[in-house]
Structures are given as C-alpha cells and as structure tokens.
Amino acid sequence: MKVVKPRSEFLSNYEVLRHLKGIQKKNNWVFSDKDKKESNKRHRDFGGVNLEMVVKDSLQYLESSPCGVIGSIDSFKQLMIFLNQFELMKAEKLQIVNTLPRSMVLLYALVEECDQRFSEAESELIIEKINELYPVEEEAEGEEDGEEAEEAEEVEGEDVEAEADN
Incomplete structure (x- = not known):
C-alpha cells in the first residue's frame, strides 16, 4: 500500500467524531450497558468486533473532550x-x-x-x-465553586480547632 498524498488534509476531533457517529449509525451499534448482553448475540456484518470496540472507545473519548460540546x-x-x-x-x-x-x-x-x-x-x-x-454549563461551574467553598470551610474549621487547643 502506498500513501499518495501524505498529510494532505487536517481533520479536527469534531470531524472525526461526526465520521465515527456515521459509522455507528450505519452499523446500528448502540453503546449502552443494556445492549452489552444483546451485542454478543448480534450478527456483525461490517468490520467485526475490533472495529466496533475502536469506534466505541474513540466516541467515548471524543464526546468527553472539548469537541463534544460542539452541537452542530x-x-x-x-x-x-x-x-x-x-x-x-x-x-x-x-x-x-x-x-x-x-x-x-x-x-x-x-x-x-x-x-x-x-x-x-x-x-x-x-x-x-x-x-x-460554546458556553460553559452553569452546573459544572457551580459544582466547582461548591467544592472550593467546602474546602475553605474545612480549613477554617481546622484553624478554629487549633486556636481552641492553644
């Protein structure tokens, strides 16, 4: 096999994500825990188990990456x-x-x-x-702020205990 045009185009993670979703749709793969049991019974027409696992793992990674927030x-x-x-x-x-x-x-x-x-x-x-x-979800920021506030309260509580011991 010979590479005709090396690096002729760049693909963004979003474009790869869209392509993999197309492969998933074409093969009618559903990646959920419920369907795991049924997946062993299904007949794999195209690509086999290896392709399905690569697509599943890649989709999982790409959807959790920043390009996963690109909606359209x-x-x-x-x-x-x-x-x-x-x-x-x-x-x-x-x-x-x-x-x-x-x-x-x-x-x-x-x-x-x-x-x-x-x-x-x-x-x-x-x-x-x-x-x-691509606005940041408010809940994610709120959770982080809440965690920081809890940590600050714990530190303040430790300071008060240390002063009480003296």
Missing part, C-alpha cells in the same frame, strides 16, 4: 470562519478547534508567539467567540 456543524463553521479572519497557521486553528481555549493562558500555549502576533484585544476576541458559541 453550523456552529463549527461559524468558528472556522471567525478564525480565518486571523493570521493563524492551519495547525494552530486545528488546536484551537480541538481544545476550545477559554483562557488567555491556554490560547497563548496553543498559538506560537501569540503575544507578538496578536494584540490582547484580538486574543480576548477569540476567547469571547468560543464562549459565545
């Missing part, structure tokens, strides 16, 4: 059109789409010499657009 192809297109306004390399656009950075630190880690190539306002604009298209 339209929002994906909007982000790509927006990123095309900036002088970013293809690999940098790919990294931005795959990680969806929500902080300046992460954006600076993804884009080479970001502080020299873009103003702070342009960098913030990229982050704002990502937050606009």
Whole structure:
C-alpha cells in the first residue's frame, strides 16, 4: 500500500467524531450497558468486533473532550470562519478547534508567539467567540465553586480547632 498524498488534509476531533457517529449509525451499534448482553448475540456484518470496540472507545473519548460540546456543524463553521479572519497557521486553528481555549493562558500555549502576533484585544476576541458559541454549563461551574467553598470551610474549621487547643 502506498500513501499518495501524505498529510494532505487536517481533520479536527469534531470531524472525526461526526465520521465515527456515521459509522455507528450505519452499523446500528448502540453503546449502552443494556445492549452489552444483546451485542454478543448480534450478527456483525461490517468490520467485526475490533472495529466496533475502536469506534466505541474513540466516541467515548471524543464526546468527553472539548469537541463534544460542539452541537452542530453550523456552529463549527461559524468558528472556522471567525478564525480565518486571523493570521493563524492551519495547525494552530486545528488546536484551537480541538481544545476550545477559554483562557488567555491556554490560547497563548496553543498559538506560537501569540503575544507578538496578536494584540490582547484580538486574543480576548477569540476567547469571547468560543464562549459565545460554546458556553460553559452553569452546573459544572457551580459544582466547582461548591467544592472550593467546602474546602475553605474545612480549613477554617481546622484553624478554629487549633486556636481552641492553644
């Protein structure tokens, strides 16, 4: 087998996710605990067990990654059109789409010499657009804040106990 065009195209995690969901749908695979027992009884027409396991594991990973929050192809297109306004390399656009950075630190880690190539306002604009298209769930933030508050209360309680012992 010969590779005709090495690295002719880049694929984002979202595009791979969509392709794998297409394979899953084509083969009528349902990945749930209930269907595990039935899956042993099913006849596998295409690809066999190995393909099914690779698709299942890959889907599981990709759905839990940042690209899992991209709901529609339209929002994906909007982000790509927006990123095309900036002088970013293809690999940098790919990294931005795959990680969806929500902080300046992460954006600076993804884009080479970001502080020299873009103003702070342009960098913030990229982050704002990502937050606009793919807002962070409020529950996840609330849970983190709640955990931090509980930890702070525990530390305060330990301080009070230490003072009482003295």
